[in-house]
Amino acid sequence: MAPTTPALERVAAAVDAALTPLVRDGGPPGLTWGVDLGGERLIRALGHRDLDATLPVAEDTIYRISSLTKPVTAVAALTLIEDGQLALDQPVADLLPELADPRALVRPDSPLTETVPARRAITVEDLLTFRLGHGMDFATMGAPNPLDDQLATLGLGMGPPAPQRHLPADEWLAALGSVPLRCQPGERWLYNTGAELLGVLLSRVTGVSLGDVLHRQVLDPLGMPDTxxxxxxPSLGRWGPCFNAADPDGTPAGQLDLFDPADGQWSSPPPFEGGDAGLVSTAKDYLTFAAMLRDGGSVGSTHVLSSERVEAMTTNQLSTDQLRAGGPSPDGSTGWGLGVGVALGDPTSSVVGSYGWDGGLGSAWRNDTARGLSAVLLTNQSWMSPTPPAVTESFWSVLAAQVPLDD
Structure with a gap:
């Protein structure tokens, strides 16, 4: 897609100049990036889908977007709330009886026998805000505790997405319901499990698969055929492997490791459609989704969500104490809305983004309301630490410098 304005031409030249050396040196082998600036859109591709440099990436290359799935699932849930099929304060046990009458650990590291009744029911809002009591604790990640040991024994251990190895929804939910909550509902922000549960909830309330829900409520109205x-x-010619960097800090050092081959985890329908990290997409598709949120829930004449719901979704819902206890970002700069990360500071001349999220398999998205900007970066190399790799940091730095803040 050719640049359509001088402003986008400058952005394209600067981004390509910054990212080309990184791609040439194998970090990552290939990527597609795109920006939408006030409705003017540009998508560019660099590098290859394979390590032999024989299969170029393109503007329509399909990528594993992992945790960029979460905002899509959240929007679908909010559309059902607007339709009256769900309510934010509705107990999820109405539809997920496996989670009725939960008990919570006395402390997150308590033995599984040391529990107390949950002080209240888990609600739909808890799933969206990741305050349901289940999930990954970033503050203590890696420290052994009895709950994580039991989750691993049940096949519910945390790790990179692997759709074909995930338990089917009903079996997974029964296993999850057999263990106590890590903490009381509403008490702490804990990562990921809320989005998995939200996907199961959407399927049960509608009586169709999560994929069908997402297509009906979000993807088809917006025209996102590759998500x-x-x-x-028929689309495998636009698909390829995903790689791991050899060094733990995400900086490539020669040979890359294969994370998932082209005929791997996403090459056939999975037993569990994960509302947390299961989707694939293209830069064009995800930019359309991003622009819909940036523009208040509509794209052109297509209405998906009310502007009031978009505002609630993209406003931080976490308290100061919850952020201090372990929030979405190591540096404390990011809060959490309804299924999406929210910047706690305003965009500046060196910082892009009012809200958005990242995917650990190499994707990143930000909407910047001060700049009227939506931007997405999709790569075929996974992150190896919570700190963004150089290619992601460079992308945001260039956009901050090239796209001025609105007066």
Missing amino acids: RFSVPA
């Missing part, structure tokens, strides 16, 4: 839970055969 789905597996890559269909």
Whole structure:
């Protein structure tokens, strides 16, 4: 897609100049990036889908977007709330009886026998805000405790997305319901499990698969044909492997490790359609989704969500104490809305983004309301630490410098 304005031409030249050396040196082998600036859109591609540099990436290359799935699932849930099929304060046990009458650990590291009754029911809002009591604790990640040991024994251990190895929804939910909550509902922000549960909830309330819910409520109205839970055969020519950097800090050092081959975890429909990290997509598709949120819930004449819901979704819902206890970002700069990360400070001349999120398999998205900007970066190399790799940091730095703040 050619630049359509002088402003976008300058952005394209600067981004390509910054990212080309990184791609040339294998970090990552290939990427597609895109920006939408006040409705003017640009998508560019660099590098290759394979390590032999024989299969170029393109503007329509399909990528594993992992945790960029979470905002899509959240928007679908909010549309059902607007339709009256769900309510934020509704107990999820109405539809997920496996979670009725939960008990919580006395302390997150308590033995599984040391529990107390939950002080209240888990609600739909808890799933969206990740305050349901289940999930990954960033503050203590890696420290052994009895709950994580039991989750691993049940096949519920935390790790990179692997759709074909995930338990089917009903089996997974029964296993989750057999263990106590890590903490009381509403008490702490804990990562990921809320989005998995939200996907199961959406399927049960509608009586169809999560994929069907997402297509009906979000993807089809917006015209996002390449966003789905597996890559269909006619699209495999736009698909490829995903790689790991050899060094733990995400900086490539020669040979890359294969994380997932082209015929791997996303090459056929999975047993569990994960509302947390299961989708694949393209830069064009995800920019359309991002622009819809930036523009208040509509794209052109297509209405998906009310502006009031978008505002609530993109406003931080976490208290100061919850952020201090372990929030979405190591440096404390990011809060959490309804299924999306929210910047706690305003965009500046060196910082892009009012809200957005990242995917650990190499994707990143930000909407910047001060700049009228939506931007997405999709790569075929996973992150190896919570700190963004150089290619992601460079992308945001260039955009901050090239796209001025609105007066």
